[in-house]
Amino acid sequence: MSDKVTQEYGTLVFNDAVMQERLPRPTYKELSRVIKEGGTLHLDIANEVAHAMKEWALEQGATHYAHWFQPLTGITSEKHDSFLTPKSDGTAMMTFSGKELVQGEPDASSFPNGGLRATFEARGYTAWDPTSPAFIKDEVLCIPTxxxxxxxxxxxxxxxxxRSTVALDREAKRVLALFGKNPKKVECTVGPEQExxxxREKDFAKRPDLIMCGRTLFGCEPVKGQELEEHYFGAIRPTVNEFMKELDDELWKRGIPATTKHNEVAPCQHELAPVFETASRAIDHNLLTMEEMKIIASRHGLTCLQHEKPFDYVNGSGKHDNWSISADGKNLLDPSDTPEENLQFLVFLASVIAAVDEHQDLLRASVASAGNDHRLGANEAPPAIISIFLGDDLNAVVRALIDGSDFQSHGRETMDVGVPQLADILRDNTDRNRTSPFAFTGNKFEFxxxxxQQNLSDPNMVLNTAVxxxxxxxxxxxxxxxxxxxxxEALAWVKRTLSDHERIIFNGNGYSDEWPLEAEKRGLLNLKTTADTLATLRDPENIAFFGHFGVLDPAEVSARYVAKAEQYGKLINIEARTMVYMARHWYLPVLFDYTNDLATSIATKQSVGVVAKSEKDLLQRLVDGTDAISEGxxxxxxxxxxxxxLEDPEEQDLFYAHTVLPEMEALRKAVDSLEQVVGHDYWPVPSYNRMLFYV
Incomplete structure (x- = not known):
């Protein structure tokens, strides 16, 4: 079986091994140079690459190609074009040119553009990203662009x-040159953990809120949630295991290094984690993973929910962005055994700490969404306040540098667990702080x-540029x-930088009631909702920041603000309309039927002299609750x-966040309170008890 896995790994990817095998050596060398160093690919070279790519794709069963890109919706898009070219004699041939590989022209009019384009201005271009390899999906050759x-x-x-990776590469090389090092390439690496x-698909099909919004807008608390904590890392149920097995197989064929899979904390919740990769490739792979999850789930009678908070009362889902920097494959955030003596590491560490502190607002905005607002700040995810966790040893190094005191490293300790047959455990110098938004975890930071459900390009763009x-x-x-x-002088810069940004370092419990008060004293931001956050994108200093590094020009910054603000309003609008629809067309008719049946039962009992007190009390509760639902x-x-x-996006978002959402929550409570007392056979949608606990 292991031989089969290794033999099939990457078989649906036009990777480096395939290029070496199929491209003429001069062509391969030139393409490799462009991938590693940048530059324009000559059309003759592009034609040779396109021909080899097409021949390989045809052998894999592909009939079409698509430029696979990431519009401002945050998901991926593709337009399938056939390799087929008709001939004058009535036959056909399969062709694919370098021009078609390098550049495409999808209709750009219907994608979010934040005001950059008028609706009638339809033309847009896709440009091949050779740093992320093409792959086969179904019968289509997908080309990242x-x-x-x-x-x-x-x-x-x-x-x-x-663009942000270009800025990071340029500035990191300048720093490393001062240490006598001249790497060919500096890049960020990412390992996204996907929750x-x-x-069951049949339960999903009976929930209009899940279908339209990706989350349940109604649903009373299940009789059992996650309080017993038996689901986390528990035995994986057979149906889910079959799904996970097929998912692994498909991801491995596409060169996605999925390695870890397990049950998460909430019932029905799971996680997949890959090996670290170059960030551009890792982000593309994560988006493809999300697509494959949804497709493969349906083959097993399941539906994959990637909303941040599909169910109340249990944990929501995040995506941990494990970020680091490497120079020619060497991790620049590896502290070594003596971090206090590793000046180069301290410079990069101080740079990350200062970057996070200086741009708390942009990092918060980079993860802001209507879905994530339900998750951040709950006792399941980091708070909306940005802070950095360093761990005891590294924090002691920073403290010593700021104070000008000596640091004594204790090294990694071993622990005897008291059983002779068990080996001693080598303890890490830092624990994992699950309440920290931005935690150092040995040789990387975990955001x-x-x-x-978000595209990791946004937070990594901000992080790269800030560093x-x-x-x-x-x-x-x-x-x-x-x-x-x-x-x-370098050490003095490190000390000064750490002193100036010490406030962002917090190694305590981010869930505690005291932390928001302490954070306020430190001057840290607490942007609780997307509506409160997005306007920071338009701050003049943030526009200048992106422009200075060539990452976004002012028009592009404005477009991203408008696109995100409009998306937030549109999502809440859909949720509000769905709630009203479900209340009027699903819940109220059922409640009318149930109260009518109950009233008939009471009248029948009273006709023979039975008081029916409990039924009368329930009937009054139902009538009052039904009125509350109708009014809500x-x-x-x-x-x-x-x-x-409201025409202004910011004004509309704030109104949604602080006026509409509270009333939506009140409507939910009115419905949920009656779900607890209405007969099971009457209730029109599957309950939490049914959806979260299936065999």
């Missing part, structure tokens, strides 16, 4: 992210605020320092209409 407008503005998530829910800014500051200030003074639906409908009349 960037997506820009007719006038060159980025209309996607990938392009600004790739998700699986429920835990990302939502399960590049700090590295630029170091290189500018120390570039002219004499060699004999460099170490002392009217109120949500009216407020939603008022929100829709």
């Amino acid at each position: 960037a997506f820009v407008s007719y006038t060159g503005e980025a209309l996607d998530k990938k392009t600004p992210f790739l 998700y829910f699986l429920i 835990r605020m990302c939502g399960s 590049a800014e700090q590295l630029e500051d170091f290189a500018d200030k120390l570039g002219a320092v004499d060699d004999e003074d460099f170490a002392a 639906a009217d109120k949500v409908e009216a407020l939603n209409a008022e929100a829709q009349s």
